[in-house]
Amino acid sequence: xxTTETETRKLSYIQxxxxxxxxxxxxxxxxxxxxxxxxxxxxxxxxxIIDSWGGPMRLTKGxxxxxxxxxxxxxxxxxxxxxxxxxxxxxxxxxxxxxxxxVSFFGVCSDQITNNAAKMHYMFGGKIKLPLTIMTGMGAGLxxxxxxxxxxxxxxxxxxxxxxxxxxxxxxxxxIMTTSIRDDDPVIIFxxxxxxxxxASTHVPEDPYTLPIGKARxxxxxxxxxxxxxxxxxxxxxxxxxxxxxxxxxxxxxDLLWTSxxxxxxxxxxxxxTRKVVIVxxxxxxxxxxxxxxxxxxEQGFDYLDAPPKRVSxxxxxxxYSQPLEAAYMPTAEKVVEAVREVMA
Amino acid sequence: xxxxxxxxxxxxxxxxxxMVTIRRFEEQSKREAxxxxxxxxxxxxGQEAVPVGVCAHLRDDDYVLGTHRSHHHCIAKGLxxxxxxxxxxxxxxxxxxxxxxxxxxxDINKGMLGANGVVGSNIPVAAGVGLxxxxxxxxxxxxxxxxxxxxxxxxxxxxxxLAGIWKLPTLFxxxxxxxxxxTPVEYSVSGESIAERASGYNxxxxxxxxxxxxxxxxxxxxxxxxxxxxxxxTFIEAQTYRYNGHFGADNxxxxxxxxxxxxxxxxxxxxxxxxxxxxxKVATEDEINEIDKKALATVEEAARFxxxxxxxxxxxxxxxxxxSYP
Numbered sequence: 140x141x142t143t144e145t146e147t148r149k150l151s152y153i154q155x156x157x158x159x160x161x162x163x164x165x166x167x168x169x170x171x172x173x174x175x176x177x178x179x180x181x182x183x184x185x186x187x188i189i190d191s192w193g194g195p196m197r198l199t200k201g202x203x204x205x206x207x208x209x210x211x212x213x214x215x216x217x218x219x220x221x222x223x224x225x226x227x228x229x230x231x232x233x234x235x236x237x238x239x240x241x242v243s244f245f246g247v248c249s250d251q252i253t254n255n256a257a258k259m260h261y262m263f264g265g266k267i268k269l270p271l272t273i274m275t276g277m278g279a280g281l282x283x284x285x286x287x288x289x290x291x292x293x294x295x296x297x298x299x300x301x302x303x304x305x306x307x308x309x310x311x312x313x314x315i316m317t318t319s320i321r322d323d324d325p326v327i328i329f330x331x332x333x334x335x336x337x338x339a340s341t342h343v344p345e346d347p348y349t350l351p352i353g354k355a356r357x358x359x360x361x362x363x364x365x366x367x368x369x370x371x372x373x374x375x376x377x378x379x380x381x382x383x384x385x386x387x388x389x390x391x392x393x394d395l396l397w398t399s400x401x402x403x404x405x406x407x408x409x410x411x412x413t414r415k416v417v418i419v420x421x422x423x424x425x426x427x428x429x430x431x432x433x434x435x436x437x438e439q440g441f442d443y444l445d446a447p448p449k450r451v452s453x454x455x456x457x458x459x460y461s462q463p464l465e466a467a468y469m470p471t472a473e474k475v476v477e478a479v480r481e482v483m484a
Numbered sequence: 485x486x487x488x489x490x491x492x493x494x495x496x497x498x499x500x501x502x503m504v505t506i507r508r509f510e511e512q513s514k515r516e517a518x519x520x521x522x523x524x525x526x527x528x529x530g531q532e533a534v535p536v537g538v539c540a541h542l543r544d545d546d547y548v549l550g551t552h553r554s555h556h557h558c559i560a561k562g563l564x565x566x567x568x569x570x571x572x573x574x575x576x577x578x579x580x581x582x583x584x585x586x587x588x589x590x591d592i593n594k595g596m597l598g599a600n601g602v603v604g605s606n607i608p609v610a611a612g613v614g615l616x617x618x619x620x621x622x623x624x625x626x627x628x629x630x631x632x633x634x635x636x637x638x639x640x641x642x643x644x645x646l647a648g649i650w651k652l653p654t655l656f657x658x659x660x661x662x663x664x665x666x667t668p669v670e671y672s673v674s675g676e677s678i679a680e681r682a683s684g685y686n687x688x689x690x691x692x693x694x695x696x697x698x699x700x701x702x703x704x705x706x707x708x709x710x711x712x713x714x715x716x717x718t719f720i721e722a723q724t725y726r727y728n729g730h731f732g733a734d735n736x737x738x739x740x741x742x743x744x745x746x747x748x749x750x751x752x753x754x755x756x757x758x759x760x761x762x763x764x765k766v767a768t769e770d771e772i773n774e775i776d777k778k779a780l781a782t783v784e785e786a787a788r789f790x791x792x793x794x795x796x797x798x799x800x801x802x803x804x805x806x807x808s809y810p
Contacts, residue, residue: 171619209619215649219495220642223608226628228616230609231547250639254602255609263590263598264581265804299805323807352808400809 152335155309156198156274159163159316160236162347166204167234170320173212174238178203181213195240196276196335196435207409218248222273229271234320239275242291242329243375256325274316276423278331278371279469285457288465292329296392296398302326302352303399304368308334309341311396316351322347331371334342345480347351353400357409361389363407364479365416367432369395372419372451372470379419387477393451398428406432407440414445415482419470424452446482451475489615489702493766499540499697500757500767501775503532507558507754508783512584513555513572516787517732522572524586528556530695530727534659538627538720539698541708544699547595547613547626549606552587553726554599557629557787561596564587567638569786575793583804584795604630604637607656611643614652614717616808625711626800627655633664635678641685644719648685653711655704659694661726666739682719695753698760725749781782 146255150158155368176392177199193200203211214221218239225237239245245252256271279288296303302324306312312330319326358373359380368376373394380390392408395402410416416436420429433448453468510529516522531553539548539560550557558568564581571578572586579591590598597613600606609626617624634640635658647654658678662669675681682689688710692703700722707718725748729736736745761767767775 215642215645217642217645219639220608220646222612222640223605223643224612224615224646227549227597227609227612227614228619229612230592231613231616232620233616235612250602250605254605256599259590259598260807261578261804262584262588263592264579264583265807267590267592267597268807278601399542440719 141417144344148342148345149339150309150341151339152306152312152337153197153354154339155313155343156316156330157200157202158343158380159302159313159347160199160202162206163317163320164210166347169232170234170236171210171212172199172236172238173214173225174204175214175216175240177238178208178211178213181208188223194238195331195430198219198274199238207314219251221390222248223251223255224258225271225273226251226269229269230259230267234270234272236272236274236320239273241287242275242277243286243289245291252295252301252327253298253409257298260301260324268323269325270323272319272328273325274318274328274330276332276335277329278333279458279465280333282460282462282465284460288458292398293426295327296428300325301399302397303329304397305329305395306334307368307370307394307396309339311350313343314348315396317347318349318352322352329370333371334374338371350396353397353402355393355397355402355405357392357396358394359390359392361371361391361413363389363394363413363415364482365391365406365413365476366475366479367393367395367416367418369398369420369428371420375470375472376419377477379479382472382476383479388483390479403435403439407437410436411443414443416444416451417451417475417478417482419451419475421453421470424450424455427452449478449482451478487698487702491698491701495540496761497767497775499536499701500761500772501779502536502560502756503563503697503754504776504779505558505782506532506536509568509786510555511560512542512569512783516572516730520588523730526553526586526730527726527728530748530752531661531724532556532706533697533700533757534657534694534722534724535629537697538655538657538704538708540701541705542595542625542627544593544595546624547597547601547610548557549597549610549613549628551603551606551628551630551634552599552601553631554589554629555586555691556598558589558591558596562594563591563596565782565786566593566789569790570793573790573793574795575790576796576800577793583800594660600648604634604639606630607637607639608645608646610654611646611652614647614654616710617653618650623653623712623760624709625653625655627657628660629657631664631788632658632660632662632669632678634658634675635681636672644682644685644687647717648687651714651716653714654717655707656687656717658719658721659724660721662739663730663740664735665730668739675720679719679721683797687719689719689721689728692720692722694724695748695751695756697753697757754801796801
């Protein structure tokens with residue numbers, strides 16, 4: 140278990156991930172980054188232009204000035220091309236970090252992720268390693284409509300061979316990035332855009348650190364109900380836990396951090412303690428992490444339960460643009476509280 | 485074309501031996517498939533000259549990436565025949581411990597980064613291997629073989645563009661065997677040739693007689709030289725022919741003529757090379773027969789090895805999913 144909140148070096152999510160990338164590039168010359176506009180304005184160095192963007196989410200700002208354009212490599216808009224190139228580079232001695240700007244764009248490059256990155260180690264008999272990190276942005280709430288707002292970790296969790304990580308704040312953002320770069324398997328890091336927009340509020344140690352792969356953390360200890368969250372929904376669950384505390388309900392908040400491997404033990408241990416569970420997930424509701432966890436609890440924790448598992452997920456629709464519709468689509472702390480009242484009833 | 489490269493005798497004999505070995509290996513593979521021991525076979529008979537002429541210039545630390553039809557790429561890159569045949573039979577001694585089979589043979593130690601069952605899938609990966617060599621500061625090259633079918637996949641165009649803007653040490657070798665499964669190239673490829681597509685990416689391209697190993701050797705040599713020298717990628721369209729159907733049970737005469745098959749089989753790469761060796765007195769008939777016998781014996785030994793090898797233990801089902809897993 141990870142404890143975090145005792146010191147005061149506050150960084151934003153973006154600052155924390157940027158620091159992890161910088162430290163790992165300093166530590167290991169095999170690490171390089173590529174993606175669309177990760178520096179920006181490529182090829183205009185003779186006009187004094189360098190690092191005009193620093194990444195679509197600004198996660199890579201400043202890195203090209205320190206490490207140069209060989210290792211901080213802007214790509215054309217060719218996701219199949221450069222994610223495939225990341226696979227080839229990872230198979231031959233490098234540790235690429237490749238940015239897929241929005242996870243919804245996986246449709247144009249999923250063959251490279253699911254048929255090559257995920258399968259090569261297994262189908263080649265374990266004789267090749269693929270230390271590839273893919274980082275991608277996701278999440279609704281910013282009025283970017285159906286093709287730029289999805290939360291799609293469930294579909295990748297489906298594939299054996301991929302590790303899937305979903306940080307929930309600056310501290311886990313840095314730790315998971317460092318862990319993934321150093322790991323010899325392909326890892327996809329799903330980064331929520333609302334978390335990236337939050338002000339610096341989390342303590343982040345300056346020295347590099349890793350987090351245990353596939354281990355959840357408990358962000359609130361409680362005894363009445365388990366709240367399971369993933370990334371941004373863990374942030375919501377912490378808010379919901381505060382609201383519930385005001386009603387005298389004590390919530391145990393499980394922040395998954397990884398969807399593959401999934402920390403089944405942490406979920407079941409918490410449910411054994413509280414006897415009630417609400418699973419909060421921003422991905423689509425069918426064949427999702429939430430349904431998977433609900434099945435896990437029903438199959439392996441049935442005897443613990445005082446009430447059926449409850450899911451808080453969006454409806455089975457695409458993400459709408461109009462802001463009132465989008466607000467209705469998304470999980471919120473209030474919806475979590477409402478769900479808790481139902482399982483407590 | 486006129487062959488201008490002077491090729492030493494050892495290399496000529498190596499190329500002949502490789503092509504014969506591939507031919508015998510594929511014939512044995514077909515027997516294994518007919519016996520029900522091998523599933524999903526795509527024969528490379530007829531196309532042997534293409535990888536042999538190119539791989540003659542490669543080192544063990546250069547990389548080759550292949551397709552669903554890749555036995556000839558693997559043999560030309562120097563993979564062990566015993567381990568290959570064992571892999572085809574799903575045995576634990578196979579190149580991939582029996583987990584890959586005919587469409588996924590790989591051997592990182594020999595620079596074979598894998599046959600690949602998805603048409604066009606390996607082409608961007610090959611560009612990444614070229615990028616890796618460049619970032620690591622080596623003179624290694626990557627070679628990706630693919631068919632005329634893959635010429636119509638977007639991945640080829642994305643990878644050619646990346647290789648073009650980054651001047652990657654990557655060879656794009658299209659084995660145009662005239663059919664994507666049953667679909668003829670005249671129907672599926674717009675434009676005069678596949679090779680000309682490379683010009684849009686500022687990549688030099690050449691059309692080669694893929695049934696002439698000497699021509700493949702010459703063109704492959706210049707392409708590898710350019711790549712090692714940092715001059716960037718080359719595109720080779722090797723015009724060849726798949727003698728058999730797309731897969732084991734496919735009867736190609738349902739979509740092409742006997743006359744066409746006879747024409748291409750009449751310019752067979754193995755027979756032409758054998759004639760060349762005799763005419764130029766590089767080898768006597770006895771010496772050629774000796775190579776033929778040795779190739780057959782090697783393949784028969786591989787078949788015995790594969791038959792005698794055990795299947796993987798059931799526990800192997802769930803190993804190798806990840807390198808590290810809690």
